[in-house]
Amino acid sequence: VRNCHVHHTPGSGIRFNKADYILVENNIVANTTWWSSSAESAIVIATAEHIDELDAVKFLYSGNTVYNNWNFLEFCNTPLFGQTEDAYGNCDTYTGGIIDGQGLYVTRNNETYLHGRMRFENNIAYNNGFGGVVYHKTDRGELVNNLVFMNGAYPGDTNYSGMTLNTADDVFIINNIIWARDSNDYGLKNNGNASNVMASHNL
16 A cells, blocks of 8 residues: 555555555545544554464555544444443443554454564554554564654553554664653653563664
């Protein structure tokens, strides 16, 4: 997916599920994810599936500009009838608010994608709803030369407005410029269960 301008989609701008060998390069993704209750983000790779056993970069996000991607609606799972638990996805009773609307996002890959690496390089992510770059439940990552600033724009209750790792292994983070929105936000955060992380020369 190259040189596209994706905008004003109700859900994700660019998304791949159950994929391998993907290049997302030099795109603009803006004003997406506004009108879905499915916890959307701007550019997403989810539940990837390796087709070979090569230890090489097989997913590459490069040179993309991603901004103004917000979730106005809370995440809702169905059915909701009779559920009273304060649980993420039960939008009738969940009190945690909107915690999606990421800029660049990978999620739920570490059980299905066992061979290959994912690399984000030379991307710009700003003014997205929650985090700018989120590497979630995915191993073998390379986050290099990205500019991430002033995310956490809507609804504005996140402390993770920069670059976040969660349940990840074997990730290196090099030469990124990260500017959190508020003084008590994290620019770069291990949000749990991230191991073998090497961070160097980040501002």
